[in-house]
Amino acid sequence: MFNRLKESVKNISKINPISLLTRFKQSQSIHRRDYVDYLTSDEELQTIADAKRLEAMVGEQIRADFPDISDSSFELLTDATMHLIRKKQLQATDDICFK
Numbered sequence: 698m699f700n701r702l703k704e705s706v707k708n709i710s711k712i713n714p715i716s717l718l719t720r721f722k723q724s725q726s727i728h729r730r731d732y733v734d735y736l737t738s739d740e741e742l743q744t745i746a747d748a749k750r751l752e753a754m755v756g757e758q759i760r761a762d763f764p765d766i767s768d769s770s771f772e773l774l775t776d777a778t779m780h781l782i783r784k785k786q787l788q789a790t791d792d793i794c795f796k
Contacts, residue, residue, distance in 0.1 A: 752779055
């Protein structure tokens with residue numbers, strides 16, 4: 698038992714902390730770059746822009762239908778409408794069979 702512990706300590710002492718840190722930093726850099734590319738991809742930015750445009754259109758329509766609505770009610774109604782639209786979009790994509 699103590700021999701195994703001695704071997705483990707000996708193996709740990711052989712590890713170069715600088716190379717270990719360098720490898721860790723490189724792996725994190727790769728993962729971070731992939732994540733940033735995902736968030737800032739043209740497709741993702743277009744999707745976000747489309748969602749914002751749709752939300753603006755919904756807001757304009759709600760303001761036109763209810764001109765005297767309070768700001769808190771307006772935000773609540775806009776959020777509820779956007780939630781229903783997204784829910785219907787997800788239900789529509791659930792019906793699609795991907796092969």
